[in-house]
Amino acid sequence: MPSAHSSSSASDPQRGPSGLQGGLDAVLYSSTWLALAALGLTWATFLFWQVHIPWRLGTMIFTATLFLYNLDSVLPYKHSQPVALSGRKSWMRAHRRSLFFLAMVALAVAGGLFLWDGWQHLIGFIGHLAVISLLYSLPIVKVKGRWWALRDFPLLKVFLIAYVWAAVTVWIPALYLHRPLLDPVVLVLFARRLLFILALAFVFDIRDFSKDKLIGTRTFPGVFGVRATKLVALAALVGAALLVPVGMPAQHQAVYLLPLLLAGGVIWFADESRSDYYFALLADGVMVVQFLVVWVAGMFLT
Incomplete structure (x- = not known):
């Protein structure tokens, strides 16, 4: 999902990182970890419906995330x-x-799989997600002498992130399985995922607080303060916890709360002065935990 201080965990650039740290940096900062999170959340949706994720669709989601x-x-x-x-x-x-180069290779793979699996009939739906994702960062309009992307419009970027991630990881699996998007179960899953991602997106607004303020982007921390932003994020997690799909077993409901509790801890202790690893590894890692929890629940609690 898209620091302001140099007090990060990166090692001295003159010496270079160790082999282990260099590998970790490559996985995290090349968005490979984030792409795995997108794959994991998509997979979790298939697991909810007790269906194996098609490898081509999973690869398309992974590579499309890498590209963007x-x-x-x-x-x-x-x-x-x-x-x-x-x-x-x-x-x-x-x-x-x-x-x-990685972005171009990922685009070629994602585009090839898009054509291979015959998603062309959904070009309108998938296309609007691609447009939002591209215009999120690409300058589209000049405001007071400065070019703005969608992310620069006041308070907008967290909602764009949450919508696209929820649409990709819930609605695309639903469409693949020929489930109506307005089906009550699909809507509950979508709303739960949207609130979960929204809560985590606020964490990255906190990370970018000083940078956004310096370049003039009005985000929730900049307008309402960091503490208020954390409370809104926690409220989103509570909303996600209350959205339970009909028929979900009680033991699954209890286990599914774990990622929300972990996300709550990451949100509460978030601060822009924290290490880059806090955000790249932990905040994004909560999404990976979401997949692992759903996978374990399906394996052992069914």
Whole structure:
């Protein structure tokens, strides 16, 4: 999902990171970890309906996520912004060519699978998600002498992130399984996922608080304060917990609360001065935990 301080966990750029840390940085900052999270959430939706995820669809979701987030990370205007470089940003700047190459390969794979599986009849639905994702970071309108992307409109970016992630990880599996999007179970799953992602998106607004303030992007922390933003995020998690699909076994309901509780802890202790790893590894990692919980529940509690 798309730091302001240099007090990150990255090692001294003159010495370079250790092998283990270098590998971790590559997985996290190339958006591979995030793409795995997108795959995991999509897989979790299939598991809810007790269906195996088709490998081509899973690969398409994974590579499409890789493409979009790496394209975002190499946009020229983002590297000219007057902000202090965190370890994450420094790594991305040092590997811009590799990230661009990875994005292009991912696009080719995702596009090929899109055509192979015959998703063309849903080009309108999938296309609107692609447009939102691309225009999220690409400048589209000039406001007061500065080009704005969708993310620059006041208070908008967290809702865009939550909507696209929920649509991709819930609605696309539903369409694949020929389930109506307005089916009550699908709507509950979509709303639960949207609130879950929305809560986590607020964490990244907190991470980017100083950067967004410096470049003039009005986000929830900048307008209402960090503490109020955390309370709104926690309220979103409570809303997600209350949205229980009809027929879900009680033992599943209890286990499914674990990712929400972990997300609550990540939100409560979030601060822009924290390590890049806090956000890239833990905040995104909660989504991976969501998949693992659903998988374990399906294996042992059915």
